[in-house]
Amino acid sequence: MTPSNPKLKNRIGESLSGAQIIWESLVREGVEVCFGYPGGAIMPAYDAMIQYPIHHVLTRHEQGASHMADGYARASGQVGVCIATSGPGATNLVTGIATAMLDSIPMVCITGQVPSPLIGSDAFQETDITGCTIPVTKHNYLVTKAEQIAPTIREAFYIARSGRPGPVVVDITKDAQQQSCTFEWNDDEIVLPGYRPDYTPLPDQLAEAVDLIRNAKRPILFSGQGVIKSQATETLLQFIEKTNIPVACTLLGLGGFPATHPRNLGMMGMHGETWVNKAIQDADLIIAVGMRFDDRVTGNLKTYAPGAKKIHIELDPAEINKNVRVDVPIVGDARAVLQELLPHVERCDRPDWLAYIDDLKGNSAVRDIKNLPDLGKLYAAHVIHDLYRFTEGKALVVTDVGQHQMWEAQYYKHDYPRKLITSGGLGTMGFALPAGIGAKFAQPNDSVWVICGDGGFQMTQAELSTCAQEGIKVNVAIINNGFLGMVRQWQEFFFGGRYVATPLRSPDFVKIADAHGLTGLRVEKRSQVEEAVRTAESTEGTVVIDFRVEQEDSVYPMVPAGANLHDMIERPYKPGEQAHNPIFETGEDE
Amino acid sequence: MSQSVKRTFAVFVEDKPGVLNRVASLFRRRSFNIDSLNVGATHEPGVSRMTIVCEADEDTAKRIEANLYKMVNVLWVDDITHKQTISRVLALIKVHCNREQRDEILRICEVFRARAVDMSPDRLTIEITGPQDKVEGLVSVLRPFGILELVQTGAVAMTRGVEKHGLAHPTVPASRSSAA
Numbered sequence: 006m007t008p009s010n011p012k013l014k015n016r017i018g019e020s021l022s023g024a025q026i027i028w029e030s031l032v033r034e035g036v037e038v039c040f041g042y043p044g045g046a047i048m049p050a051y052d053a054m055i056q057y058p059i060h061h062v063l064t065r066h067e068q069g070a071s072h073m074a075d076g077y078a079r080a081s082g083q084v085g086v087c088i089a090t091s092g093p094g095a096t097n098l099v100t101g102i103a104t105a106m107l108d109s110i111p112m113v114c115i116t117g118q119v120p121s122p123l124i125g126s127d128a129f130q131e132t133d134i135t136g137c138t139i140p141v142t143k144h145n146y147l148v149t150k151a152e153q154i155a156p157t158i159r160e161a162f163y164i165a166r167s168g169r170p171g172p173v174v175v176d177i178t179k180d181a182q183q184q185s186c187t188f189e190w191n192d193d194e195i196v197l198p199g200y201r202p203d204y205t206p207l208p209d210q211l212a213e214a215v216d217l218i219r220n221a222k223r224p225i226l227f228s229g230q231g232v233i234k235s236q237a238t239e240t241l242l243q244f245i246e247k248t249n250i251p252v253a254c255t256l257l258g259l260g261g262f263p264a265t266h267p268r269n270l271g272m273m274g275m276h277g278e279t280w281v282n283k284a285i286q287d288a289d290l291i292i293a294v295g296m297r298f299d300d301r302v303t304g305n306l307k308t309y310a311p312g313a314k315k316i317h318i319e320l321d322p323a324e325i326n327k328n329v330r331v332d333v334p335i336v337g338d339a340r341a342v343l344q345e346l347l348p349h350v351e352r353c354d355r356p357d358w359l360a361y362i363d364d365l366k367g368n369s370a371v372r373d374i375k376n377l378p379d380l381g382k383l384y385a386a387h388v389i390h391d392l393y394r395f396t397e398g399k400a401l402v403v404t405d406v407g408q409h410q411m412w413e414a415q416y417y418k419h420d421y422p423r424k425l426i427t428s429g430g431l432g433t434m435g436f437a438l439p440a441g442i443g444a445k446f447a448q449p450n451d452s453v454w455v456i457c458g459d460g461g462f463q464m465t466q467a468e469l470s471t472c473a474q475e476g477i478k479v480n481v482a483i484i485n486n487g488f489l490g491m492v493r494q495w496q497e498f499f500f501g502g503r504y505v506a507t508p509l510r511s512p513d514f515v516k517i518a519d520a521h522g523l524t525g526l527r528v529e530k531r532s533q534v535e536e537a538v539r540t541a542e543s544t545e546g547t548v549v550i551d552f553r554v555e556q557e558d559s560v561y562p563m564v565p566a567g568a569n570l571h572d573m574i575e576r577p578y579k580p581g582e583q584a585h586n587p588i589f590e591t592g593e594d595e
Numbered sequence: 596m597s598q599s600v601k602r603t604f605a606v607f608v609e610d611k612p613g614v615l616n617r618v619a620s621l622f623r624r625r626s627f628n629i630d631s632l633n634v635g636a637t638h639e640p641g642v643s644r645m646t647i648v649c650e651a652d653e654d655t656a657k658r659i660e661a662n663l664y665k666m667v668n669v670l671w672v673d674d675i676t677h678k679q680t681i682s683r684v685l686a687l688i689k690v691h692c693n694r695e696q697r698d699e700i701l702r703i704c705e706v707f708r709a710r711a712v713d714m715s716p717d718r719l720t721i722e723i724t725g726p727q728d729k730v731e732g733l734v735s736v737l738r739p740f741g742i743l744e745l746v747q748t749g750a751v752a753m754t755r756g757v758e759k760h761g762l763a764h765p766t767v768p769a770s771r772s773s774a775a
């Protein structure tokens with residue numbers, strides 16, 4: 006790829022410093038923005054940066070930089086880039102790297118390293134960051150010579166984005182940044198002898214899958230993040246409209262198949278819908294597409310989907326039979342495999358199975374918090390449901406980790422891919438604000454809503470100052486329940502109601518916003534939600550809304566960790582309560 | 596689920612710094628238990644060969660293979676557990692041995708095709724190469740004499756006969772599927 010950027014002179018063949026080569030390489034990889042924090046061992050690189058058309062966002066903590074790169078990658082589908090110094094700078098990136106690793110997010114992290122003659126001497130700010138990150142990266146490199154920088158960065162981007170994506174760390178010694186060498190850039194296809202990311206599905210397996218689908222009476226299809234990553238949404242729609250197979254989504258799969266499509270049953274797993282989990286348990290065929298049977302979606306493996314044959318369409322062969330034994334593994338790209346299968350599957354209406362699942366819904370509608378009266382209180386689920394309504398389902402939502410994350414997944418209906426960003430695999434609190442900032446850089450025209458708890462927000466709230474400095478706008482909805490809510494819920498359910506270390510005293514978030522020169526709002530009643538959302542949408546600059554919600558509400562339904570998928574704790578139901586329910590009457594959607 | 600058995604993998608890797616660390620880290624992280632790991636050069640420049648022995652059932656073996664393939668520096672993985680192989684370990688055994696015992700120990704060595712490589716008035720050092728069970732056999736026969744020191748390598752293994760690894764083109768097969 007020759008740089009399309011006219012501001013970049015063609016300097017191939019010239020003698021450049023390693024520091025310049027870093028940026029030459031990043032520009033050639035299409036990088037426009039990177040997130041970072043300077044320090045001694047990366048200073049030569051920072052010094053060279055101003056010569057290049059890459060916007061650098063100064064974060065307030067390197068964890069913020071890695072989450073921003075991650076959010077950028079998730080929102081754009083491109084590789085996110087972050088940069089930090091050696092030692093503490095590099096180790097601060099690690100939480101963000103591990104987060105990206107577990108969710109297969111393409112990221113390149115550049116770190117400075119002490120000069121190569123000092124490596125191994127416990128030099129000032131020396132950390133073996135390649136050693137540290139072996140288990141949490143797709144691959145990593147230590148670069149000690151200027152001439153290795155360009156080919157290594159090229160390889161790093163290729164590895165990060167190809168196959169099952171993931172983070173790659175490139176650790177570059179200070180002397181390599183300072184040396185000069187002739188800059189060369191090779192545009193040939195990269196061939197790594199030990200790395201073949203693409204797999205072609207075997208014809209036998211495709212044929213077996215078609216057979217299973219033809220003979221299934223009670224099939225269900227799982228739509229995971231792989232559907233979004235391989236841009237399989239369109240193909241999946243065609244597949245479902247032809248076969249009428251009901252779809253269940255994983256948390257990271259939300260948006261891969263439209264939430265409001267009649268065949269979409271909703272989310273599966275620990276906080277999935279009751280009827281979805283029950284349908285899974287009763288199915289005779291599971292077609293799992295781009296998902297990995299995480300323990301949060303399967304519950305007890307011994308009783309999981311006992312009557313179902315399983316087809317697993319997955320890009321990573323190491324996922325096959327990892328958690329659940331499958332009958333037909335198909336290793337390949339989700340879209341390519343669905344396209345192969347599409348002409349061979351039969352049209353089918355399956356009225357019986359669909360009616361059966363409908364019956365499984367039972368009285369879940371009346372237990373749904375959305376349909377319960379607010380009785381003057383503010384419920385988190387109501388806030389999120391309203392947010393969905395008043396943003397017309399079009400926001401790019403970035404959530405943190407905890408109860409609010411699950412309520413978001415349940416009540417904000419995503420019809421489009423890449424409009425929900427959340428830390429699923431690692432469940433990293435503090436993720437939302439920085440990831441939201443990264444997402445905003447990737448999609449400046451989107452209305453970005455960061456939804457977080459009062460706990461998680463405080464982990465990375467310093468990044469508000471990054472918003473202010475960068476002059477960018479995200480809307481932050483703090484679902485403030487005065488507790489580390491999800492942990493409090495577990496204490497209520499499983500630890501005898503002993504609220505140890507979960508009550509949380511917070512600062513005045515409106516004043517925090519104010520102190521940053523940003524707008525802060527407080528909402529205490531349901532009736533104030535709409536105005537606050539609309540004000541946030543129309544106000545310039547980042548807005549923080551402190552939603553003071555009911556303190557001890559819990560997320561339902563819930564499959565306790567390790568329990569059978571069909572053994573769910575449902576929201577307690579008191580008949581008659583919904584009679585004077587204002588939302589029930591308005592009921593404008595669904 | 597199939598039985599856990601001792602498995603042997605021949606793993607060809609790029610001879611680069613840190614590769615042993617990466618492979619060891621993978622086994623540790625995924626809780627695959629390594630019995631022994633041996634690494635050394637091959638006849639191809641830039642390519643090292645590991646022999647990894649570990650306990651695993653059929654599914655785990657597939658996952659070990661697939662996870663090894665995910666590593667950028669791993670060129671080729673061969674689960675040779677059920678193939679015709681030659682597998683050897685080497686052991687040095689220093690055993691207590693007075694003048695009267697010497698003949699008997701040397702006769703034992705002959706039976707096992709081991710040989711004495713060092714001697715002092717009251718001890719004898721024996722070298723043996725062979726399959727793991729043969730080495731274990733010798734060790735158990737020598738134990739009553741009093742073993743003073745024992746050191747052994749992990750296994751190195753190679754398939755028999757015509758099957759050989761085309762290391763000139765040692766890439767991942769295009770349509771490999773781990774559970775095919």
Ligand SMILES: Cc1ncc(C[n+]2csc(CCOP(=O)(O)OP(=O)(O)O)c2C)c(N)n1
Pocket residue numbers: 405406407408409410432433434435457458459460461462484486488489490491492
């Ligand atoms: C970095 C990190 N530390 C701890 C946890 C464990 N944890 C999961 S949810 C949760 C509570 C989150 O509380 P809050 O941010 O207020 O959100 P809520 O659950 O109340 O919506 C905690 C502590 C975590 N996921 N991440």
